[in-house]
Amino acid sequence: MDAIRIHGAVATKVKGMESKMLNDDDYINLLNAKSITECARYLKEKTSYGRFLADVDVETVQRGALEGHIKENIIYNIDKIIHYYSGSYKEFINTFFAKYEIEDLKDLAREVYKKGKIENYEDNVFVGKYSKAEPSKILDAKSVRDIIIALKDTAFGKYTIPLLDDNRGENLFRFEMTLDMAYYSILQKEWDKLSPADQETIRNVFGTIGDVLNIQWIYRGKKFYNIEPQLLLNYTINLYNRLNFRKIKELCYQSSLSQFLDKARETRYGFLFKNDETIDIYMDRRMHRYIYYYLQKIDRNTNMNIINVVAYILLLEFEARDIISIIEIIRYDVPEDEGKKYLIKNIH
Amino acid sequence: MAVERMKTVGIVGNITDMDKICRTIVLNGSMHMLNALTEINSNYFKLSASEENIEAIEESNRLVPYNVGKDYGKDEQIIKALNEIFDFKPSKDTGSIGIDYDYQKLINAVEEEYGAVKELWDEIEKKNKLVEEKKNYIKNLSYMKDINMDISPLLNLKYLRLRLFIISRENFGRLKGNYENVPSLVLKIATKDDNVIVMSVAPQYFDEEIERLFATLNYQELKLPAGYTGTAQEIIEKLTGEIKNILNEIKDLKDLVQKRRGDVSPTIKKAYSALELEKKVELVKREAAMGKRLFFLFGYVPKSKVKRLQKELWDYFGSNIILVIDDAPAREMAKSPPTKFKNSWIIRPFEALIRMYGLPSYNEIDPTVFFGLSYMFLFGAMFGDLGQGFVILLGGLYLTYKKKRVNLGGVLSRLGGSSMIFGLLYGSVFGNEHLIPALFIRPMANINTMLILAIGLGVILMTISFLYSLVNNWKRRNIEEGIFGREGLVGFLFFLTLIFTVVNYFYNLIEIPLAVPIIIMAVLLLLNVFKEPISNLIIGSNRLYKESVVDYYTEAGFGVIETLLSVLSNTISFIRVGAFALNHAGLYLAFETMAEMINSGIGGTLILILGNIVIIGLEGLIVFIQGLRLEYYELFSRYYSGDGVEYAPVRLNN
Structure with missing residues (x-):
């Protein structure tokens, strides 16, 4: 009964919102586009993204700006959902803004680290959405440290202040890692306030996401950066489903990459490491696609649960990622059949 | 008692005198600025071709905008800093400086003073920082209070390093899960909110590794003071003593600063005044x-x-x-003369309610008098009670004098007063109708009379608003609306005829066949329908219609229906005045009945007190809003446009 009170209205709403997502035909039409202009025009005239492209001149639109408008769709829909919730549920949905804002902040930090200033920010539409930081302050940054200072009195300040320690200097890597960890900490704090049934499904889904992210992190840390095991372990996310802390630790302490791969292939997530040649190219896609179908399955089998909304938002995120991939596919002239392989959604 | 008349003033002067002339204008504080370039290019500005004007006329043909735009930000900062250092309140007495001063000289003097005092001030700041640092040490040491030994050896180890740091509970969990691989002793010594305070001891050989490891846990080191001996408690005491000494030093330094205070006070004050004036001069x-x-x-x-x-x-x-002073002509909206209210104190607070709707434009009668008086009357009539009115009056006075909410307080106290007068007329004190005699009427005993009187009041108020509308249209020389419009003469006559017909029908004042007034009204409505072509014929305009003929008559046709409906509904609307007067007595009656049912003296009194609070709070608010509604909707829509511009002269302290 309580679940219906909490989720009844929003479940119906979300079903309606799902129907506005792109279908296979849309994907194919977008992939068939010859130029970014054509792609933008299709989005503007034929899809629900048109709302955000109304004032955009498709002839001259830049890739960054277009990506920003595509991400606005996520803000728009999350804002809509937030209206239907109150109290702790509202706060929980709000953490998605934290997630996307952190991605944007990382993006900006990388830019400022490389160039000493921020020039391209049109696609970073989430800045300030969760933290309530003033976007102008962050965009004025001349160094990563400036961004950290700008975040000082915001919701992220608690996590980023230790980075200001004078002894340690500026470090992009640590900034990114700290923010990522902050997100999972915020997320868990908020979901602790949900109803037990909701908590259970959420723990399951995010546990699985955590598993996949952890195993990917350990793999990359070992292969590309040769990070020491204890550091690898400290930067894992404490969200576990099938790979608990003990197993993660074991993976971290494998002394060589091949030993790690042997162990990893024994786990449920062995599919990520299927074929030596394509591991790195398709890892992201395999990971996302796994989560994508996992979410769809859970969504179908669960009713009146927060997971229906969470699945919708994450699928929306995947859709945005796919559109951005398609834009890149068009931009770099990847053949359509080849391009399809980089998309999260499986297009036949 | 109206909108103040305005004159346009043009000033032509030598650029060398510009500063002083502008200062005079600001100090005078009565000029609402207009953009000079637009003004000269418009047709309103004319210089007579006399000898002394020749140069001005010549120059007026090649003018450029003023764009030197001075930035006072730096001067402001310095003066603000000095005000802070010497604890000066920014003086409001800024007008006394006059216009003969050299701004740059004043600022130079202030800058000099700032240089002298800044050194001392920096010293104070430095010492303040030191105090903060030591306080921080004390806080960090307090986590080690339980270690009952001299901790200085711990802080000065040769081969090992002791660290005190704070990390989140979550990250501490990670550290704990991997103890066997961490090359350090780790001891949790306290928890604080979501964080854990940890002490670690590790060989210095591992410094780099430990540093990296803890960095991944996002740690924040808690610094400990060097060069002290004793237990944590003893060091804390030592630090406390040191802080006390530094605070004393700070106090001495501050005294030193304050000694200069008397000397520099006039300089700073003068510079501050000049700065405030210059900022306005810039405007x-x-x-x-x-x-x-x-x-x-x-x-x-x-x-x-x-x-x-x-x-x-x-x-x-x-x-x-050269001064060019002219009568202000009525002009298009944005540049028309600004509106300045000019009303007696009795109705002045009501200006705020007018402002809420919109300021009267320059060529419109200020409605405040009519609004204020009629609103007081309406409120009193709907909420007539000697006692409750007195409470509202007191509330209004409290807001005015204690809370400095002059407008709201002023309106409330006047409404309260009006309510008291009607309380005497109705014979009602705190709802009770037996204590004093009614000087005029008891609403509950004369329900029909009350309602009819209310409509009568409506007719009177509407008549007055028609008159206002006629005057406003006359001022605008608007024949179409003024004579043939719905709010003009035709509408007014229609309204009177309709009222007369209804009254005559019920009271048979004069024998006249019903057809006569109906024909008159029909003629009036037809005049209204053809208002545009007729008025264009009268002015001799060569076009009868501004838009397409079909559009015009469609609109006019609906206009007739609206005229019929609105005249009736606007008049009937005033019945609420009577209804609320009844309602007011009725609500009290309900509480009185409850009080009697309780059958106990104290309980009954409590109910009556509660009832009065509810009536004053709830009904008072409703009546306040209903009165406003009658004013804004029924009356303002008839005669008032409210699209004036506020008079905002450049002056000090506003």
């Missing part, structure tokens, strides 16, 4: 037009203030200045 200059040797300024000045401004300017600049 005046921004509207100026610059020639080669002359500059031009324009603005609106209330008629009553023109003489003073003229005298001040002439006294100082004499023949070096």
